[in-house]
Amino acid sequence: MADPMKIRAQMKGEIADIRVLMSHPMDTGQVKDAKTGQIIPAHFIQQVNVSVGGKVVVEGQIGAAVSRNPVFGFKVKGAKAGDKVVVSWTDNKGDKRSDETVIA
């Protein structure tokens, strides 16, 4: 099981500001291990979903060009304090992780 994400969600006026830190190696599959000379197999997040208050607001496809331990930020209209935010990802090896928080 992958390490947990860190999610911050805050109302800024009318807009909810959601920021997510994910813990993931995001290996591109094009880098060799310096010691063994073997290619490090590709291992990256492919799908990122965000829902606010039970409603899906982001369905994103991302790829190997995104950095290790990536940071994402979303601004969502129509949310309110107390809404539940659920962020989940799936990577190319089928690993999944889902974390949630409440908008402050």
Next chain:
Amino acid sequence: MKRILLLCAAGAAVAAFPAVAKDAATAEFEKFRDVLEADNPAELFEMKGEELWKTKRGPNNASLEKCDLGLGPGVVKGAYVQMPRYFADVGKVMDAERRIVYCMVSLQGFKAEDIARQPFSSQTHTPDQTAIVTYVAGQSRNMKFAVPMNRPEMRETYEIGKEIAAFRAGPYDFACNSCHGEDGKRIRMQELSNISTHEGASKSVQGWPGYRMTGGVMLTLQWRMTDCFRQQRFPEPKYLSDTITALITYMSANAQGSLYKGPGIKR
């Protein structure tokens, strides 16, 4: 070989460039860092470190919640900015990472040799103590450096650190102070801080442990000091040696009173 040549060039650059006012490149990088500091991946390592701190692990199946970082067993809040300090139980001055590893060995039963085998982060591996140091450092966020210098052992260690910083040796006849002993020096794009001043030392201890964006690895002040010796072509100090603790003591004491902003983000 290419790397070595490059570093030689870097060494030469220190001598060649006179004092430069804060240049555009540095200002741009600072803007970049300001944006990223709000979402620093170092926080992921803080979370990991907290879990490692609280989980029962190792041959003794113990957590680190009995580990005394100087403020009593298990007290983490504010401990980082009050280290290095003299620990009477071992009769030694220890910095944060050294003390944490000491606890991992004495409380949890890990073997010091095993920990020392690969003590610093690589792209594929982050040692447990690195995450724990990051957690402990995060618990001193926005507190002021208050290294307890009232002990004679601390003052002695400080003086040793000062000596080491000034000690010239190695194939390039280099010392820490060759780069970090006076104001206005730089290597390529990097402005160098003068660790003998309050301001410079504050800049140097600030932001460690730090998340390095190049490669995405979490690194500690212990690593930074060891790397300085590598850059000077000194023999590499042993992991958690007295030398490194003395240097960290020297810098932290010079930074006394400045605000610690927590684990940082590096280029």
